[in-house]
Amino acid sequence: MNALVKKNAAAGLDLMRVPTPSYGINDVLIRVDRTGICGTDLHIYVWDDWARQTIPPPLVIGHEFVGEIVALGENVSDFKVGDVVSGEGHVVCGRCRNCMAGRRHYCADTKGVGVTRPGAFAEYISLPMTNIWHHAPGIDLDVASIFDPFGNAVHTALTFPVLGEDVLITGAGPIGVMAVAIAKHAGARHVVITDVNPYRLGLANQLGATLAVDVRHSSIQAAQEKLGLKEGFDVGLEMSGNPQALNDMIDNMCHGGKIAMLGIPSQSIAIDWSHLVLNMLTIKGVYGRKMYETWYQMTVLLESGLDISPVITHHFHYTEFEKAFEVMKAGGSGKIILDWKS
Numbered sequence: 001m002n003a004l005v006k007k008n009a010a011a012g013l014d015l016m017r018v019p020t021p022s023y024g025i026n027d028v029l030i031r032v033d034r035t036g037i038c039g040t041d042l043h044i045y046v047w048d049d050w051a052r053q054t055i056p057p058p059l060v061i062g063h064e065f066v067g068e069i070v071a072l073g074e075n076v077s078d079f080k081v082g083d084v085v086s087g088e089g090h091v092v093c094g095r096c097r098n099c100m101a102g103r104r105h106y107c108a109d110t111k112g113v114g115v116t117r118p119g120a121f122a123e124y125i126s127l128p129m130t131n132i133w134h135h136a137p138g139i140d141l142d143v144a145s146i147f148d149p150f151g152n153a154v155h156t157a158l159t160f161p162v163l164g165e166d167v168l169i170t171g172a173g174p175i176g177v178m179a180v181a182i183a184k185h186a187g188a189r190h191v192v193i194t195d196v197n198p199y200r201l202g203l204a205n206q207l208g209a210t211l212a213v214d215v216r217h218s219s220i221q222a223a224q225e226k227l228g229l230k231e232g233f234d235v236g237l238e239m240s241g242n243p244q245a246l247n248d249m250i251d252n253m254c255h256g257g258k259i260a261m262l263g264i265p266s267q268s269i270a271i272d273w274s275h276l277v278l279n280m281l282t283i284k285g286v287y288g289r290k291m292y293e294t295w296y297q298m299t300v301l302l303e304s305g306l307d308i309s310p311v312i313t314h315h316f317h318y319t320e321f322e323k324a325f326e327v328m329k330a331g332g333s334g335k336i337i338l339d340w341k342s
């Protein structure tokens, strides 16, 4: 089969022939239809410090996908050939205390699809049946292909109650932009989002932001004044990983405000701890998706009318992967899809 492979410990990817994956008695084999490109894939593509320390070449990369089941291991009974599915990208151990207690998203021995085990940028992928999510009939296949980052957005946006609350999101990357629509759909009053990229702030507006603030030219404080907020934001969703963004957020929360932090900073960040203590703020780290409560929530949010499709801005055939990664690097995109059929 054809696959995009990190063949050597160097920048770039190779489109090459590799064996179709084998599947065990508890696994399903999926014919990949479309894949989303994640920021993680860009880290692997450019071969930064994180990628050097994490990725074992040669490896098929990619983890956001939708496809159709083409074969099943003999223990698998809940799925059938032809089912349209995606896969949870974290493969957990199943045996640690958290896994045994049903808290699988807290497993400390997680393997990452397309990160530490073979990924989805390929014509076929094999995964344990416990990692497979069966899509609702008639789902938009573009949306289905990005359930992984959509799940990051849902997990973070619904970490704290947002009904009637004023929400601040820092970072209008694809996940921040989806979080705008989710928070609005879940009943937030105002959703203010920040970035330094006008294209992405425009996307956030399309997905329903009350205000999209370019922090190079304006401030969150000014947004508060415009909206008549006197005491700050109730809920913060940090989705940039940027040190200044986190500090801006902390400065603009109400007393007792709650921050869900998804952004992964590349270095440690200094914050004003006394401000955090005196204002009784909560900061909670968020990783991945709840298994599988977040997947359930995503399905129900879509069924109840949530539309995240405007976040998808580009399509490329997988053979044009280099062009796709260049577009992503330039920052003038939301979510980019690679097509694997034909």
Ligand code: NAD
Pocket: 038, 039, 152, 170, 171, 172, 173, 174, 175, 176, 194, 195, 196, 197, 200, 215, 239, 240, 241, 242, 244, 245, 261, 262, 263, 264, 265, 286, 287, 288, 289
């Ligand atoms: P992204 O890199 O596409 O988006 C981050 C955005 O933050 C960019 O648009 C950037 O312009 C913006 N930004 C930079 N400086 C800023 C500032 N000072 N103020 C406001 N915004 C600023 O990333 P993404 O794919 O949307 O993911 C969002 C974040 O979540 C990233 O940090 C990513 O690494 C992280 N992530 C975490 C998990 C997890 O499980 N915890 C999963 C996926 C992604």
Ligand code: ZN
Pocket: 092, 093, 094, 095, 096, 097, 098, 099, 106, 107, 108, 109
């Ligand atoms: Zn475990």
